[in-house]
Structure formats: structure tokens, C-alpha cells
Amino acid sequence: MEDDIKQARNGNQEAFIRLIKINQASLYRVSKAIVKTDEDCADAIQETILKAYHAIHTLRDPNYFKTWLIRILINECKRILQRKKRLVPLIELKQTQTTTDDYGHIEIQEVVDSLEEELRIIVVLYYFNDLPIKRISQILEQPIGTIKSRLHRARLKLANLFELHDEHGKERMS
Template sequence: MQETILIAYKNIQQVREPKYFKTWITRILINECNKLRKTQTKIVMMDRYLEPATSEQREVFVDLQTAIDGLEPDLRTVITLYYYEDLSVKEIGAILDIAAGTVKSRLNRARAKLNSLLEGHQFEGRVLHE
């Protein structure tokens, strides 16, 4: 995050339209994350661990995060942007420079793979494919 903010601050003049600022800075963040991933550096998000959670909640989170981490990079990226960053299909397409239809198909493929990876696990009282 710090690198993203620094890069954005130094290059703010490159943003031609203020309405594209979120897309521009998100793209910088993705590029920085990809650089970190290439160096195999692990980053632990501490804010997720500040709230006390039950052991069942921790287990579900670990299972889900492990399943997401097991996806191919293109599928993992669209799932993360859609569900964690709350971006629309159109915004994700703009950030990744792909068509909205491609984003939708990647989301569907990612959901199907996650569903098969998490088969039989319980989430909030619901069982996925027993």
C-alpha cells in the first residue's frame, strides 16, 4: 500500500480524467502486488486478525483463503477484485484491460473451481455439495 501511495503521489499528473482515479490507482496496486508475488514475499493483513473470531470462523476463512490462493492468477485476481475490493465487472475489465464478458467468464470459472475445492465444507450453516 505504501509503495502504491508513493507511486500515485509522484505520478498524479498522469491522471487525465478524475473519474478514472480509482481505476488508475487500483492498477498501480495490482502491479505492485504482482511484483511482490514474483519475489515470493508473504504479506499478512493484520486488520483481519484484530477482531476476535471463533475457531469455526477462522477455519472457514483459512479454507476459503487457501482455496482462493489455489486458483490460477487470472481467476484469483478477478475474484479478489470483485469480492474483496467490491469492484464492478466493468471496473475490473478497465483495470485489467479485458472485456466485461471475459471478466464474467473468469468469475464463473473461479466460482465453479472454488465450489469444487470447497465441496462438503459448511459456511454459515449451509453445506456446499455434500
């Protein structure tokens, strides 16, 4: 991957395409956690790829390519959310409710989606993209202590949501 990054920095389009393909799933998961709709995800990812392609020469350390790419994506997602807020300022969005299927199983993604954005982003980066806290701190440009405390808060909230679900599931079965 490091060779691809060096080649991409020198203008090799094929190397850049390979890098994007390697990171495609991470880009989707992160954007989905922030903007929710597939349409907005596609827009954010497309803009991220364009900006990354044009700015790849500014990447100093090839080891931080993924961090750099995800930071661009998060900024694009936030831009999309800001644009939507300006377009629809009067609509109140309902908080996503956790739902269960016919068998009483809960969807993990639905529970994560019910978290507020600042916690949801960290959970997605840490658990779904396997990024260390230090990298998340760099991507979000926030202190490591802030990331740790938000991750802790998210874990507590997720545990409570799963506990509530278990209690409701047991009540239905008895």
C-alpha cells in the same frame, strides 16, 4: 472524494493522504491476494503510493481514481513476484491447501487463496472490493468477456471447494 482528487492533482498532500486512507483496505486486500505475505503487501502498497503521488497529475477522470490506483498496485505486485521468481527459481511452491479449524469451519480467504492468480485477483476485486466487471476489465486491461468467463470459472471452483469441504465435514461427524 472528488474534491480531494482535484486538490491532490493540484499538489495538495493532505487531500492525497485522505484518498489513500479511504482506499487503504482495498489496497491491502488486492495486494494480499497477489503477493501473499504482509511484507510484500507493505512493499507493494508503499511503491504504489509513491508512484501514484508522483503521477496523480496524469489522472484524467477523477471518477476512476480507485481503478487507476489499483492498476498501479497490481503492476507493483506483479513486479515483486517477478523479482522473487528471479531470486528463487528452483524452489517449488506448494499449492495452498484448504484447511479447517477445530470446529470444521472453513476460512473463506484460504479457499480464495487456493485459486490460481488470474482467478483470485478477479474474485478479490469483484467480491471483496465491490468493483463492477467493467472496472475490473479496465484495471486488468483485459476484455469484459475474459473477466466474465474467469469470474464464472472461479465461482465453479469455489463451489466445488466448498462442496468438498461440506462432504468431508459430514463424514467426520457421522
